[in-house]
Amino acid sequence: MLMNRIETVVINNPVRRALQRWYEAPVLERLGGPLPVGARVLEIGCGPGYGARLLLEHFGAAQVDAVDLDPAMAARARRRLAPYRGRVRVGVADATDLRPLIPDDGVYDAVFDFGIIHHIPTWRNALDEVARVLKPGGTFYFEEVTKHALDRASYRLLFDHPAHDRFTDTDFLAELAAHGLAARGHRTIVFGDFVLGAAERTP
Ligand SMILES: C[S@@+](CC[C@H](N)C(=O)[O-])C[C@H]1O[C@@H](n2cnc3c(N)ncnc32)[C@H](O)[C@@H]1O
Numbered sequence: 001m002l003m004n005r006i007e008t009v010v011i012n013n014p015v016r017r018a019l020q021r022w023y024e025a026p027v028l029e030r031l032g033g034p035l036p037v038g039a040r041v042l043e044i045g046c047g048p049g050y051g052a053r054l055l056l057e058h059f060g061a062a063q064v065d066a067v068d069l070d071p072a073m074a075a076r077a078r079r080r081l082a083p084y085r086g087r088v089r090v091g092v093a094d095a096t097d098l099r100p101l102i103p104d105d106g107v108y109d110a111v112f113d114f115g116i117i118h119h120i121p122t123w124r125n126a127l128d129e130v131a132r133v134l135k136p137g138g139t140f141y142f143e144e145v146t147k148h149a150l151d152r153a154s155y156r157l158l159f160d161h162p163a164h165d166r167f168t169d170t171d172f173l174a175e176l177a178a179h180g181l182a183a184r185g186h187r188t189i190v191f192g193d194f195v196l197g198a199a200e201r202t203p
Contacts, residue, residue, distance in 0.1 A: 028141045043113075046067060046073070053080060069093070113130070138201045139200055140176070143195075146169055147166035
């Protein structure tokens, strides 16, 4: 499900970028460890492309593929990432079916999810794809918004999200395990509203 106008403003905002740079990226790196040298990385739901920039600059990824369902977001990301041409590719794709862009299995050292899976009605299908495209031993880094947040009146009033079959932190971690993604570490914050963590693709 695409973002509404209010969420688009919230995401395309210096405060969001600061949070991503100074909180989310360091916590994810602490929980999942650094990327291997020469890492090939996928970001699902890249939005305006700031996360992909952090993957190149902060995490030191060698190559980043970034995808978003919304062509307007992919266009923004392409503009932001133009200085990194050669190390980054941006595409339009649905995280629940990446095969049109990424037909091969086991090709990425890491997959990043900066707050996108809670936007997907059939969110388990996105985890199928994360598990499919990760190399054995590769890492899934995630930052997600839980049912606790999405059930709040403020969230329901301001933003558009799928209403049914949302997940708590525990639900999300259990689903990762069911997809062969073994949690390395996680942190639940803001009264259970957000969960950040990293999980390893088991062979
Ligand atoms: C809350 S925004 C997060 C954007 C960016 N990752 C960030 O942290 O700033 C969610 C993004 O997921 C995208 N999205 C929603 N459903 C998607 C899907 N099924 N596949 C890929 N991207 C999706 C939206 O278009 C939006 O750009």
